[in-house]
Amino acid sequence: MPTTNLTGWTLAFSDDFSGSSLHYPSWFKYGGTLWDGSHVVVENGLLELQSYRDPKFNNTWKSGGVSTIQGYGSNSTYGKYLVRQRVDPALLWPSDNSWPPEIDFYEDGGGSVFDNGISSTTYF
Numbered sequence: 001m002p003t004t005n006l007t008g009w010t011l012a013f014s015d016d017f018s019g020s021s022l023h024y025p026s027w028f029k030y031g032g033t034l035w036d037g038s039h040v041v042v043e044n045g046l047l048e049l050q051s052y053r054d055p056k057f058n059n060t061w062k063s064g065g066v067s068t069i070q071g072y073g074s075n076s077t078y079g080k081y082l083v084r085q086r087v088d089p090a091l092l093w094p095s096d097n098s099w100p101p102e103i104d105f106y107e108d109g110g111g112s113v114f115d116n117g118i119s120s121t122t123y124f
Contacts, residue, residue, distance in 0.1 A: 001084055009080055013068070017047045022066065030065030039064030 005011050015023055021042050022029065029037040039062055041048040049064035 001082055006080070012079070015047075017042050017045050022047070027066050027068060030067065034061070034063060035065040036062045037064070040066055 001014070001016070002011070003014055003016070013026070015026060017023075019042065022040065029035070029040045031037060036054065036057070038056075039050040039052075039054075041050060041064070047066070049066065051061065051063040053059040054062040
């Protein structure tokens with residue numbers, strides 16, 4: 001992944017996920033009903049958002065979810081976004097008409113969140 005300006009573009013945000021935790025203040029972890037921070041793992045230059053039935057939560061589905069802090073691309077109208085990712089098979093979509101404009105690099109709609117599915121989203 002580029003870490004410097006590409007021809008005709010100005011790099012505004014980059015993260016190589018070095019180290020063993022998210023780089024603050026660039027990122028924050030989701031919490032609440034569907035997400036738990038313990039499912040966000042950073043190691044070996046990778047960000048892993050784990051989703052599984054978590055015994056700590058009575059075997060309900062929990063997922064790691066992260067978002068960028070306001071000012072790190074979250075209010076961009078135009079731009080070039082380069083993301084290298086690997087995902088398990090799932091439904092992917094770029095927007096939801098009931099939400100304000102956003103770019104979702106990963107959103108899993110693989111089933112009902114109350115039965116056997118989870119939802120996790122990374123926003124830029």
